[in-house]
Amino acid sequence: MDTNNLPAVAGDLAGRHIVLGLSGGIACYKSAELCRLLIKQGATVQVVMTEAAEQFITAVTMQALSLRTVYGSQWDAREPNNMPHINLSREADAILIAPCSADFAARLAQGRSDELLSLLCLARPIDQVPLLIAPAMNREMWAHPATQRNLAQLQADGAVLLGVGSGLQACGETGDGRMLEPAQLLDDLIAFFAPKPLAGQHVLVTAGPTYEAIDPVRGITNLSSGKMGFAIARAAVEAGAQVTLVAGPVGLPTPRGVKRVDVKSAQNMLAAVMHAASAATVFIAAAAVADWRPANPAEQKIKKDGSGRPPELQFVENTDILATVAQSARAQSGALFCVGFAAESQNLLANAQAKRARKDVPLLVGNIGPATFGQDDNALLLVDAQGAQELPRASKRSLAQALVAQIAARLHVEPPRSRASNAERAA
Structure with a gap:
């Protein structure tokens, strides 16, 4: 043929x-x-x-x-x-x-x-x-x-x-x-x-939701699938980085070449991130971490008492993982480049700008959560001190590659040429 x-x-x-x-x-x-x-x-x-x-x-x-x-x-x-x-x-x-x-x-x-x-x-x-x-x-x-x-x-x-x-x-x-x-x-x-603009870098990525237990069989979580974070981890490996992926409870396969650490709660994720951050040069907080957790999870399943009223739950605020890492000595000295994510439901630009300033990170990636949770595509808004840049809707794979290229450029790493094809060599 x-x-x-x-x-x-x-x-x-x-x-x-x-x-x-x-x-x-x-x-x-x-x-x-x-x-x-x-x-x-x-x-x-x-x-x-x-x-x-x-x-x-x-x-x-x-x-x-x-x-x-x-x-x-x-x-x-x-x-x-x-x-x-x-x-x-x-x-x-x-x-x-x-x-x-x-x-x-x-x-x-x-x-x-x-x-x-x-x-x-x-x-x-x-x-x-x-x-x-x-x-x-x-x-x-x-x-x-x-x-x-x-x-x-x-x-x-x-x-x-x-x-x-x-x-x-x-x-x-x-x-x-x-x-x-x-x-x-x-x-x-x-x-x-693939080009290797992140060669020599150690990238730490968080992905997926967290799960905050109410009792042994119930908990609070969100609709994050982890697909965006996993795509970023894969793109970072392809770009030549050593990659550690801290993943909430998702059923996704581990990308080739990635070291994966599975966690469940926000506290679990914080501990894993702080342990890995000491060796990382880039931190990408793509996980949808719960802001709150039940103060006193029940040791046994909470039963209905016949009153028709739900049990009264008290909540405590989880430690902000991104802000904690961004305020660390390594991040403040420039040894650790931090990238945050903001999953919003409205006013994306204003909320992303406010979150970037509040958490003191050089780059904040915003998206509309309900429009992307569980999907294979997404649209991103990159916000930094100079302004905002839109990455139009595309596959999460393509967006992850584009984001990794943006991060590499901001690290002042000049990406080497990818291996030229035979046709390119002939030209």
Whole structure:
């Protein structure tokens, strides 16, 4: 199928051309989904398979998913110059081997090149076409000194090792060595290509609601889903930062590369934040923290007494986490850059400006809470000492990336160029 006239697809990998290499292993079944995800994010994918890989999945399947003819032989006569190892490697923005078996890792480490996939890895312009490795093998093979020695050699030679998962393996054993899931590999590839304006920074993010107990089965919370804070944590990792995410009670998966600390109440969140803030350089308070909590939570469930009147509750004010961190010595000295969030229901600009001044933070991000809680999109208002800037409604993913770029600029970190695509290099 001719892919030259296909419509352009927007996504985090738009304009990227990936050579997806499959070596022999049962994890080849995951490569089909990985191929689909790469294309969904805008990449073009050229599949190259070893003879062993074709024992686990057919070239027909991968051709149907990639919309390109699959290559498997170094003697493929379809190439006018009969040099697929040269042509395929020169066209790529990256080569991703997924799965990479123990045998194939050994071949790469030794520089062997008697079949197409290892040959094009060896023939690639090493300073222009990165090689990413997603190992997949039995737990004993993974732990074997020879395998670890080969993988260390590949890293020393410039390859990027994406790591492995742990769990039940096809052989029936349990342990390390599983290939990462397709969505995890996609996230790793997106992060690899992203600019790194926050390299060297340690970003602390809070996300989600808090839950303030009334009794063992009831409590006070809010409608925050945590999606915005989690998107910020992911964007910060992709921007090169070390990220700690303090999350209230939400059911969201942890972004790749993020250290997550789960908490429940505002007091729990305060303790976790103060512990982590001593090492952070950026604090982004995206959580919707309860302002009040019941003064005396009941030890047992409060029962109806037949009077028709609810129990009388007394409340105490929770410590303001953002204000506490912003007033710390590290924040006041400029060693910790603080970003607050304001979820309002009306008068967004005025309320956000007042909150920024009251809490003494350099940047305050405002949004209309009822219009965004639980949604996948949002609209933000950035307020600082110079004024306000609107970020129009978009996906929380896109807004998180824009916010991280704004923070990086305010930290006076000049973002390096992202890895140029082959098309950009050619231009």
